[in-house]
Amino acid sequence: MNVQTALANLALPVGTTLDRYIMQRQTAFPYATGELSQLLRDMALASKIINREINRAGLMDITGSAGSGNNVQGETQQKLDVVANIRFIRALKNGGEVCALISEEDEDIIHTGNDNAKYVVAIDPLDGSSNIDVNVSIGTIFSIYRRITPVGSKATLADFLQGGDQQVAAGYILYGSSTILVLTTGEGVSGFTYDNSLGEYILSHPNLRQPRAGQIFSCNDGNEADYPIPVQAYLRQCKQQRLTGRYIGSLVADFHRNLIKGGIYLYPQTARLPEGKLRLLYECYPMAFIAEQAGGRACNGEQRILAIAPTSLHQRSPLFIGSSDMINQLNGMSLNG
Numbered sequence: 001m002n003v004q005t006a007l008a009n010l011a012l013p014v015g016t017t018l019d020r021y022i023m024q025r026q027t028a029f030p031y032a033t034g035e036l037s038q039l040l041r042d043m044a045l046a047s048k049i050i051n052r053e054i055n056r057a058g059l060m061d062i063t064g065s066a067g068s069g070n071n072v073q074g075e076t077q078q079k080l081d082v083v084a085n086i087r088f089i090r091a092l093k094n095g096g097e098v099c100a101l102i103s104e105e106d107e108d109i110i111h112t113g114n115d116n117a118k119y120v121v122a123i124d125p126l127d128g129s130s131n132i133d134v135n136v137s138i139g140t141i142f143s144i145y146r147r148i149t150p151v152g153s154k155a156t157l158a159d160f161l162q163g164g165d166q167q168v169a170a171g172y173i174l175y176g177s178s179t180i181l182v183l184t185t186g187e188g189v190s191g192f193t194y195d196n197s198l199g200e201y202i203l204s205h206p207n208l209r210q211p212r213a214g215q216i217f218s219c220n221d222g223n224e225a226d227y228p229i230p231v232q233a234y235l236r237q238c239k240q241q242r243l244t245g246r247y248i249g250s251l252v253a254d255f256h257r258n259l260i261k262g263g264i265y266l267y268p269q270t271a272r273l274p275e276g277k278l279r280l281l282y283e284c285y286p287m288a289f290i291a292e293q294a295g296g297r298a299c300n301g302e303q304r305i306l307a308i309a310p311t312s313l314h315q316r317s318p319l320f321i322g323s324s325d326m327i328n329q330l331n332g333m334s335l336n337g
């Protein structure tokens with residue numbers, strides 16, 4: 001029985017827990033040994049703790065700046081950026097399935113001490129930091145690779161610079177009106193809503209597909225004058241067609257809305273950010289993997305995001321992501337002008 005048939009037989013009913021979903025999927029892969037499943041559980045566990053802290057942030061004095069200066073991006077770290085970073089690092093260290101990770105909040109590779117582990121993770125512990133203190137949806141984004149360096153040795157840069165097409169899994173958690181974990185392991189995309197009372201992620205959005213087109217465009221209008229001319233032309237066209245402008249300012253939240261309803265998110269290069277703002281390894285690659293697995297598209301104006309050759313841990317990239325017809329239309333306007 002091939003994997004596709006095995007998976008088709010596994011069309012799990014809404015209401016299935018994430019754990020059961022992961023276990024069922026694992027049995028579809030005769031070579032699976034449970035490490036990736038356990039890693040995904042460790043991610044889910046950390047996100048439950050962070051979800052609780054986000055909900056109570058105003059009561060726990062974990063709002064506002066961390067006062068620890070800037071992170072490697074030159075951005076002021078928020079307290080919740082630091083808290084979320086610590087939670088994920090701790091959960092992945094204790095879980096034992098990750099030998100090393102990189103994070104938006106740390107300059108260098110974080111070695112967990114689990115040198116016999118087979119996986120490395122790239123993570124944006126808290127996405128949408130500018131929205132933390134104002135109670136607007138924020139998220140976590142993660143990307144998982146099988147290491148290429150020998151098990152037992154220390155992971156190296158090479159483990160993280162394998163390229164977007166080498167991801168074995170990617171996902172995000174959206175801490176919004178409800179908390180949802182959206183995940184792909186390369187066989188489609190599914191969403192799990194967190195049930196606080198059960199403390200469980202429950203399958204609520206099996207086999208998510210992004211509509212080919214939508215009525216929504218998402219970008220920071222304030223930067224429009226600095227965008228490449230073809231992008232400005234595309235946005236003018238969106239407005240002439242009376243499409244709806246929606247911009248939350250949290251990539252995870254803007255992406256998720258467009259995934260469900262159809263739409264396009266744009267963060268082009270600007271004069272101030274000639275490489276773009278978003279980070280390739282822990283924002284663009286994982287979201288592009290999810291988008292493509294859901295039938296959408298993601299590019300930087302010249303090529304697929306997943307085809308971009310990575311050169312450094314915190315490199316940035318322009319990001320155009322969303323409904324395939326809308327990305328094709330944008331690309332049709334020759335973005336290199």
Ligand SMILES: O=P(O)(O)OC[C@H]1O[C@](O)(COP(=O)(O)O)[C@@H](O)[C@@H]1O
Pocket residue numbers: 104124126127128129130220249250251252277
């Ligand atoms: O404030 P801007 O320039 O519109 O940027 C907003 C974008 O930057 C981000 O906040 C960057 O992510 P972080 O919050 O993880 O640094 C995205 O979530 C969001 O889409």
Ligand SMILES: [Mg+2]
Pocket residue numbers: 124126127128251283
């Ligand atoms: Mg981010």
Ligand SMILES: [Mg+2]
Pocket residue numbers: 081104124125126127128129
């Ligand atoms: Mg972040």
